[in-house]
Amino acid sequence: MPQSRFELALSLLSSSDWRAFEKFASEFLAVEFPSLRTTASPGGDGGRDAELYSPLEDSTVVVQISVQQDWDAKIRQTVKRLGETLPGVTELIYATNQTIGADADELKRKLRTDAKISLDIRDRHWFVERANSPAQRAVAAETLAKQFVDPLIMSTGVQGSPVSLKDEEARIALLQLALDVEDTSSERNLTKSCFESLVVAALRGTSSDDMRTRDEVHRAIAAFVPAGVPGQLEALIDGALARLAKKNGPIKHHRSSDHFHLSHAESTLLKEQTARFLIEEQLLGDELAARAVRAAGKEQGEIDGDELGVVLRGILETVILQRAEDFAAAVTTGESVHVDAQALLNEASRAGSSLGVSPESAVVAIQDVLAAPSPSTTSHLRRLADSYTLFAFLRQTPDVQKVVLTVFSGGKIWLDTSAVLPLIAETLLDSPDHRQYTQLLRAASDAGLELFVTPGVIEEVERHLNLCAAFCHVPRDEWSGRVPFIYSAYIYSGRASGTFLSWLEGIRGRARPEDDVREYLHDLFSISEESLEELADSADPALRAAVKELWMEQHDQRRQSMDPWQMDPGTVARLVAHDVENTIGVLEMRKSESASPMGYRSWWLTMDRTALRIKSYLRDRMGSGAPTSSPALSPDFLSQYLQLGPMRASLERGDSVALPVILDVSHLENVPRALIDFSDEFRSNHAGVEERVLRRMVRDQMDEQRTRLGPVAAGGWNAMEKSITDRIKSTPAASE
Numbered sequence: 001m002p003q004s005r006f007e008l009a010l011s012l013l014s015s016s017d018w019r020a021f022e023k024f025a026s027e028f029l030a031v032e033f034p035s036l037r038t039t040a041s042p043g044g045d046g047g048r049d050a051e052l053y054s055p056l057e058d059s060t061v062v063v064q065i066s067v068q069q070d071w072d073a074k075i076r077q078t079v080k081r082l083g084e085t086l087p088g089v090t091e092l093i094y095a096t097n098q099t100i101g102a103d104a105d106e107l108k109r110k111l112r113t114d115a116k117i118s119l120d121i122r123d124r125h126w127f128v129e130r131a132n133s134p135a136q137r138a139v140a141a142e143t144l145a146k147q148f149v150d151p152l153i154m155s156t157g158v159q160g161s162p163v164s165l166k167d168e169e170a171r172i173a174l175l176q177l178a179l180d181v182e183d184t185s186s187e188r189n190l191t192k193s194c195f196e197s198l199v200v201a202a203l204r205g206t207s208s209d210d211m212r213t214r215d216e217v218h219r220a221i222a223a224f225v226p227a228g229v230p231g232q233l234e235a236l237i238d239g240a241l242a243r244l245a246k247k248n249g250p251i252k253h254h255r256s257s258d259h260f261h262l263s264h265a266e267s268t269l270l271k272e273q274t275a276r277f278l279i280e281e282q283l284l285g286d287e288l289a290a291r292a293v294r295a296a297g298k299e300q301g302e303i304d305g306d307e308l309g310v311v312l313r314g315i316l317e318t319v320i321l322q323r324a325e326d327f328a329a330a331v332t333t334g335e336s337v338h339v340d341a342q343a344l345l346n347e348a349s350r351a352g353s354s355l356g357v358s359p360e361s362a363v364v365a366i367q368d369v370l371a372a373p374s375p376s377t378t379s380h381l382r383r384l385a386d387s388y389t390l391f392a393f394l395r396q397t398p399d400v401q402k403v404v405l406t407v408f409s410g411g412k413i414w415l416d417t418s419a420v421l422p423l424i425a426e427t428l429l430d431s432p433d434h435r436q437y438t439q440l441l442r443a444a445s446d447a448g449l450e451l452f453v454t455p456g457v458i459e460e461v462e463r464h465l466n467l468c469a470a471f472c473h474v475p476r477d478e479w480s481g482r483v484p485f486i487y488s489a490y491i492y493s494g495r496a497s498g499t500f501l502s503w504l505e506g507i508r509g510r511a512r513p514e515d516d517v518r519e520y521l522h523d524l525f526s527i528s529e530e531s532l533e534e535l536a537d538s539a540d541p542a543l544r545a546a547v548k549e550l551w552m553e554q555h556d557q558r559r560q561s562m563d564p565w566q567m568d569p570g571t572v573a574r575l576v577a578h579d580v581e582n583t584i585g586v587l588e589m590r591k592s593e594s595a596s597p598m599g600y601r602s603w604w605l606t607m608d609r610t611a612l613r614i615k616s617y618l619r620d621r622m623g624s625g626a627p628t629s630s631p632a633l634s635p636d637f638l639s640q641y642l643q644l645g646p647m648r649a650s651l652e653r654g655d656s657v658a659l660p661v662i663l664d665v666s667h668l669e670n671v672p673r674a675l676i677d678f679s680d681e682f683r684s685n686h687a688g689v690e691e692r693v694l695r696r697m698v699r700d701q702m703d704e705q706r707t708r709l710g711p712v713a714a715g716g717w718n719a720m721e722k723s724i725t726d727r728i729k730s731t732p733a734a735s736e
Contacts, residue, residue: 003128003131003132004272004273004275004276004279005145005149005150005271005272005275006127006128006131006141006142006144006145007124007128007275007279008145008148008149008275008278008279009141009144009145009147009148009149010097010124010127010128010144011097011124011279011282012148012149012152013067013097013148014067015067015068015069017067017148018065018066018067020144020147020148021065021067021097022065024140024141024143024144025065025095025122026065027136027137027139027140028127028130028136028137028140028141029063029093029095029122030136031134031136031137033063060088060089060090060091061089061090061091061092061093062082062086062089062091062092062093063092063093063094063095064078064092064093064094064095065095065096066094066095066096067096067097067098068096068098069098071094071096071098071100071104072104072107074094075092075094075104075107075111075119076107078092078094079092079111079115079117082115082117083115089117090116090117090118091117091118091119091120092111092117092118092119092120093120093122094119094120094121094122095122096121096122096123096124097123097124097127098123098124099123099124099125100121100123101123101125104119104121107119108121127141149271149275150271152278153270153271153274153275169220169223169224170223170224170391172201172204173197173198173201173202173221173224173391174387174388174391175201175274175277176197176198176200176201176204177194177197177198177201177387177390177391178277178383178384178387179197179270179273179274179277180193180196180197180200181197181383181386181387181390189401190390190400190401190404190644191236191398191399191400191401191402192239192240192243192401194390194394194400195221195236195237195239195240195398196240196243196244198221198225198237198240198394199217199221199237199240199241199244199251200244200250200251200262200266200270201220202216202217202220202221203217203251203260203261203262204262204270206260206261206262207261207262207264207267208252208261210261211254211257211259211260211261212259212260212261213257213258213259213260214238214241214258214259214260217237217241217260218233218234218237221233221237224394224395225394225395225398226395226396226397226398227398228397228398228399232398232399233398236398236399241253241260245260249263250262250263250265250266250269251263251266280376280377280380281313281380282309283374283376283377283380284309284313284316284369284377284380284381285306285308285309285310285312285313286305286309287309287369287373287374287376287377288308288309288312288313288316288365288366288369289303289305289306289308289309289312289365290305291364291365291368291369292308292312292355292357292361292362292364292365293305293308293357294365295357295360295361295364295365295368296357296358296361303356303357304356307354307356308355308356308357311351311354311355311362312355312362312365312366314351315344315347315348315351315362315366316344316366316369316370317384317388318347319343319344319347320384320385320388321388321392322343323385323388323636324385324388324389324391324392325392325395327389327392327637327640328389328392328393328395328396328403329396330637331393331403344362344363344366344367345359345360345363348360348362348363348366369381371434371436372434382643385640385643386640386643386644389640389643389644390644404644411449411450411600411601411602411603412449412450412451412452412530412589412601412602412603413444413449413450413451413452413602413603413604413605413633413638414452414453414454414457414530414532414582414585414586414602414603414604414605415451415452415453415457415527415605415606416457416582416604416605416606416607416608416611417457417460417461417464417578418606418607418608419437419605419606419607419635420453420457420461420521420527421461421464421485421486422437422607423437423438423441423521423524423525424461424486424507425485425486425489426438427524428489428490428493428495429493437635438525440635440638440639440642441525441527442525443642444638444642445526447642450528451525451526451527451528452527452528452529452530453521453527453528453529453530454529454530454531454532454533454578454581454582454585455514455529455531455533456574456577456578456581456582457578457582458514458517458518458521458529459514459574459578460575460578461517461521462508462513462514462517464484464485464486465486465504465507465508465513465517466513467484468484468486468487468490468500468504469501469504471483471484471487472487472497472500472501476676476677483676487500488676490503491676491679493695494679494694494695494696494697494698495695496683497676497679497680507520508520531581532581532582532584532585532586532588532589533581533585535584535585535588535589536580536581536583536584536585536588538588539584539587539588542622542625543584543587543618543622543625543627544580544584546618546621546622546626547579547580547583547584547614547618548576548580549621550610550614550617550618550621551575551576551579551580551583551610552572552576554610555572555575555576555579556572559572579611582604582606582611582631583604583611583614583631583632586602586603586604586631587627587631589601589602590602590629590631600629602631603631603632603633604631604632604633605632605633605634605635605638606632606633606634607634607635608632611632612630612632612634613630614630614631614632615627615629615630679698682697682698683698
């Protein structure tokens with residue numbers, strides 16, 4: 001039998017399902033113990049687990065069957081009881097639906113030493129690996145899957161679809177898009193593939209005994225897809241029905257009555273796909289819950305991890321859905337928006353007491369997973385983001401392909417300083433797989449996009465590095481401004497503060513620092529320098545005045561929160577001039593380009609909130625004379641463009657999967673100096689440890705200290721919003 005359904009069945013068993021698991025396990029284990037007889041009853045341990053029994057062929061071996069989550073405590077209780085009732089036992093076989101694996105190694109050693117009992121664990125993976133042979137086991141596994149999984153899947157799969165949508169038909173459609181999007185060829189027409197998914201969703205649960213008419217299929221899809229131009233929706237649905245109903249296709253068409261149903265093979269495949277999707281959802285929830293428990297500083301047993309995982313997953317998917325809708329809207333409005341910690345916090349606060357942890361801990365957990373997801377959740381997150389985006393497009397217009405083709409398929413991108421500094425910080429990450437910004441821009445370059453910075457950005461990057469060097473020379477108690485981001489990233493990577501200046505020499509020297517930075521960005525990231533100053537100077541004076549006024553206001557506000565010597569009036573004037581050049585220069589470049597908002601070839605990649613909202617700002621100041629689109633593009637939107645846009649065919653599949661789902665666009669400074677001081681102290685106390693090991697120890701200890709400080713005490717929301725820094729300090733040390 002397909003393994004996913006069986007694996008899901010085991011994961012769905014709760015404490016009240018002890019009898020079903022006992023029956024299944026006894027049939028499964030009877031292959032080894034033909035005389036196996038169970039003696040469990042609702043009495044036992046709170047009505048949850050099977051009682052002990054002894055196979056006739058070997059009285060020194062006993063089996064415990066349990067669905068208890070706290071398997072460690074259950075095994076210890078069992079061994080203690082065996083010492084009283086069956087002291088001659090030498091082997092305990094522990095059968096459970098939980099996943100244990102190597103986590104029980106220490107317990108096994110202890111039982112061998114103290115109790116003289118050998119522990120043989122048959123956990124979820126053990127059962128799944130042996131489900132297909134011999135036939136007796138396959139039958140037992142299939143029976144369990146039919147009992148616990150098929151009702152869940154065949155009830156239209158609503159429980160398995162993302163939780164952010166309330167309409168049942170919409171949730172089913174979104175689930176089907178999620179199941180299909182990973183297998184959609186980059187060369188296929190998105191409109192056709194989307195409507196094929198919608199048709200399969202409309203026929204979900206059908207068979208030769210329960211068919212749907214053509215009109216029923218049309219009504220189901222029309223419930224959440226706009227009609228578009230007259231007859232367009234009907235034609236798209238009928239086209240998908242015709243393609244899918246071809247010989248040996250996934251659906252069957254009874255032409256005499258014009259009825260449709262899924263083929264048996266397709267129904268079987270859907271069960272397996274949905275089961276795998278549900279397992280991935282559970283893994284995502286488990287990962288979110290584990291990180292939230294760690295962030296809250298609580299023990300795993302204090303919180304219902306399953307419930308917490310479901311709530312956290314719902315928060316994340318709600319934000320992903322909103323991001324997808326914003327992305328779809330941006331194609332027609334031309335204004336890129338951003339997703340950051342505040343959006344997550346808003347959703348976490350709405351969850352209230354159902355979380356079991358503070359909203360802040362919930363946000364930290366979600367950010368950690370987004371920044372460095374485990375291999376098991378990386379592709380699932382990408383699939384969720386893509387399916388939500390396709391669904392958002394469908395709710396605006398049925399012709400997804402036409403919309404996607406308006407997205408730029410080449411062109412030039414100018415990077416703001418806020419988009420360049422994370423690239424430098426990511427060079428401190430040991431694993432290239434966790435360099436999300438770097439992977440994003442590499443994929444953009446591979447897709448044919450050219451990357452540039454203005455001379456002003458080169459200057460700002462060099463000045464930031466110079467500020468980091470100044471921080472090294474000024475006593476900590478005399479530094480009143482923010483800790484520079486690159487310096488804090490260096491410390492969070494576990495490196496010694498005393499080696500920072502020598503590392504900095506690898507980026508820029510003292511004689512010609514700006515030339516060094518220019519060469520560094522070109523050699524490592526294929527970023528070239530190109531000025532926009534001449535274009536900006538020739539723009540409409542009214543536009544220049546409005547843009548300059550806007551940036552002057554924003555930088556004055558930022559200056560008030562910083563030490564004056566870091567942001568003197570001269571510095572403010574330079575920063576304003578650089579932002580004006582990028583803003584107006586890109587807008588001027590567009591005058592000879594497509595009029596479609598997302599069809600432009602020139603963009604300004606930035607994480608600055610003001611830049612991303614500049615279209616609305618200018619509309620308020622200039623009225624009808626304001627630009628009709630925004631020059632600014634956020635990194636997470638660029639990621640989605642690359643994933644679904646016309647250049648997706650030129651992306652290797654590995655790059656496509658690696659592209660991040662959401663990249664936080666928050667300011668990346670103001671980390672707590674207390675943690676930097678802690679790093680220095682910890683290193684001093686462990687001076688004799690090998691450097692590679694010490695770096696790992698520093699990262700782990702800083703992670704623990706940050707949790708103790710709490711997200712607010714450790715520097716407020718700006719501190720929590722540093723996805724790069726968090727990734728650096730949480731990435732396991734690589735071998736050196």
